[in-house]
Amino acid sequence: MRDYLAVFGGAREQVSLAVQRIAAANSEWSPIAADHGWAVLAPKASAMRVRPLPARRGVIIGDLFERGASGPLQGRVSAISTPQASAEVVCQSLCRHYWGRYVAVVRGADDQGVQAFRDPSGMLDCVTWRAGGLAFVASTLPDWLAAAFLPVLAIDYPHVHRMLLDRSAEVGALGLKGVVAVNPGALQAVEAAEAARMIWRPQTFVGVERQQPKAAAQDLRDAVITTVSALTSPHRPILAELSGGLDSAIVMAALREVRSGGLHALNYFFDAGEGDERRYARDVASKLDVPLHEAERPDLVLTRIPDAAVTSVRPSLSALDGLYEQDLIQHARAVGADQIFTGQGGDSVFFRYATPLVLVDELSRIGLGALRPQSLAQTARRNGISVWALLAGALRRGSAPTGMPTLGFAVSDGATAEDHPWTLGLERWPAKRLQIEGLISAQAYFTATHRGAELDLCQPLLAQPVVEAALRLPVSQLTLEGRDRGLARRLFCDQLPGSVIHRRSKGSAASFYARVVTSSLGFLKPHLLDGRLAALGMVDRPRLEAALDPSQMIWTGGQLEILQAAVLEGWLRHWEERVARSPARLADPP
Template sequence: MNTSYRIDLRRGVESSAEAQILGHRPQGIQLEHSPDLNVARAEDGKVLILGDCFPYDGTKSPFSRGSKGAAEHVHDVARNYWGRFVVVAHDPDKRLTAIYRDPSGMIPCYYAVEPERVVVGTSAVEMTKVLASQARIDWMSVADCLMASDLREHRTCIDQIIEVTPGEMVVIDTDGPHHQLYWDPSAFLGRNDEYSFEEAAENLWKVLNQVLAAWCARYPRAAVSASGGFDSSAIAELATRHGTVELLHFYTRSPGGDERAYAEQLANHLDKTVRCECSEADSIDVTENRSGFRPRPSACSFTQVFDDASERFATAIDACAHFNGGGGDNVFGKLHSAYPLAELYRHTGLSRSLVSTAINICDVTGVELWSVFRQAAQAIWNPGRIAASWPRQTELMASSAISMASNESHPWLQSARSAGPGQKQHLRNIARGIATTDYLNIRSTRPTIYPLLSQPVIELCLSIPTWFWFMGGRDRALARTAMQPFLPMPIINRSTKGAFDGLLYQIFALNRDQIFRDLNDGTLVSHKLIDMDQITHLQTQDAISASQRARILQLHETEIWCRNWC
């Protein structure tokens, strides 16, 4: 299994004899980790970095020279490095532990605190093995997860297990844990508002190229999931410049899920071949949830087929890692709202560019011009209505669960209360993208890298005017312009995207009776989280919409996750 670790930190002073008996690292630290995670140590082993650190300034060591306290080392790493990493510093004498998780979120990070220990890790199953208390499901958190599956709150679905959100520092002392957003995304919002569109596109290409160079130096042979879309094509093209790349494409037999023509066009452009795998529902086991060991139900049943084929492919080509274009829509400003028009007005006042930008938004969203101006005007004259909220899905939920839903938002949005509405939407989209990085290739021995969610890319994209993403009536216009010289124009100009609705339909059709039976006899209904009357009504219908099928599958996946812990 990739990207897994558990750190057992003893609190209080222990004798050297006790440490030897317990097999602990010096100063009460015991570490287990998967081979793909590099480990660096400082301060006699009291400071650990797990993962991949890349310096902003070209320095090589992730630790500054000179003797420093453990917490100061954490600050140095968080300030000067990007990548995918978690830093843990432990001072048992002071009963103090500091944890930092980098903003990309590519390495999960959870912790639990007991009087005599702090446990940090990726697997709730492994963490609870060393905890004194028995693991129990937090059913209200399960309900929140069903209503906002892409919102990462501190509370997880397992009591006592707490998440360190991306960019966050947690200090645990004798008074308990204290969370602070060390990497504050609001500091980057609008930082480069004076860029011209051309300058922004040029800088974006430079950052993307530098980021892929760093990832390819660390993982020189990558299996790239090439969907045929813009984002994964950009990853493949940039990675080809710096390392060895092999392409894998998934398709289904339904017309909307067959993108082989685009994937093959990319392969021809890069002078490569692409392995095309047909995804079939009959190889999927709906009674299995591969995220069962995590403190939240994050895995989807339909991705089992992708995971298994990806692992076979990566093994055959001896890949170091999987590279994925996930997060591109989120980072590259696919906003589909008129909020950037409101931000342009605040930046320039009345200007000719307002009309052209409004038309660009119409072209991207398909919304009429008057609707664009109306939404922008509401954002300008009544900005208080544009809250740092999170969309919640209440379909098929029990009314009691809905009434007790958490109103907590993401820490990033809490820090950006004064930001423009388009900036808030962009920030929320990026947070949602990061939340989806922990379910693909869970069982693989190789990590999955999401280069577009790397910290330098996020920081630059947040700093750029939001209206640039609509330029010329194209969504993600800035990214398309940056990559235009390097990709085939049909891929650069793609305005549609393939979907796996046909695969979901097959899964549902093959397992319909099993799914409804599990829900009817399950833990979600027994804890009054879902409305079984509505679900039973759907069961009697011959025609169920695609969104309803997807929702029922999500409920069932969560049901299976819960059964792992009951």
């Protein structure tokens, strides 16, 4: 369980009274740490850690690990060299010497001005607001808070529209006014209306090669192993989702390297051929000598959008399938595990994409050397095109933004898409930009879910050390021998079966989502066609109606996009109702 609520104020008495009122409003929450002018609350069942910064400069909420260490930090945090160090210097030191799943709340050197820093992985969400003369930093915005501690809220309709047009917008700013979301790697002032300062940027690692290729590649493997070791609970069984694909297999191999026992693998399969990867999961489990549990993914018929998907500050597609969530929790409980490891994010970190943009990156990196016949032939073969088509594609797309997929029935708002802070300045590196856009989209894995409230979800491939090691490597090396995730395949080839290392196909859940949509049309049609997104003109109703026609789905697909829109629709309805109940509102709906 990863929720928290931090309260900061000038006087100890003011904070103490606020904490008493907050704890009285919800008996499942209680203070877990407090000091001069601050306190942190969390659910009583939570294992949330709180570490004070030296010189009473603030706190670190969440898990913190020293670089290179194989377990959680045991001693004090030494991120402040002097009591006068600025908040920027403190957070730069945290990024340099530590990593984890944390939010740091830092006071200014003069004991004034609270600032929130979200760690570069973004695994712990962070929103800030001011109310009742206090500063709040939290993972979400609980609806049980007293009105005195709540911000004045309104829906940010233009941003909701952007969320419909671009899924990556869901993991950046919020569709709410009155609260401020902190991006991963950003330092945000809570009291003042100041723009966030980016302390950590992925661009810093692009195009900077300080090691020989072999050493840099070994660093990537070491980062995976060390990160998995640090996250692993030493005394409890561990459950890992083993899809049968490469990324989850690598995480399973890393777990086997750091743990001799207490490991369990779980494979979910669908009845359609492309959704049944049990053969590959069995090969991995046999090679690593890990017991494998197999379960058919329960069929899902939607009659409503689950609360977990809409009640947090961000819509959560990951929480849509309540049957899967409950089944996963039951499997974990059955083996005594409170941690679940996944290979989520590996497609981006290890670079799975087939794209001519790799050639553009190589031209930026080594100049005309990128035009070597052997390199061109490998890249063209990987993309399934001729060398001439590769060159043409690189020239045509080299200066264009790669963009994110949009919903076919969404109405354009006519506005220029806003660049995420992580993608600025990458004009010469479009393939790296594609990788970083994938990392941005992967933030959706950290949104609120029922399973995340009950268990410790671990996504080691998206941890800061692994991401940094992958960003330092040129895409041409990540796609070694012209293969998607070619370097990752070579780094773990000794531990994994050849069926997975040499596999060129990838499993698909498309048929499962198609069944979900077609079996749920009785709910989805009125939910979307007569919903708020349609009423506000954000979706083209005729195109949406066509997308919901089963006879058209066979040819057009798009079922996952329909479900994304359904979750956003539910989220918008929930928050419009909540804003309407608020004592004060910034603005009425348009």
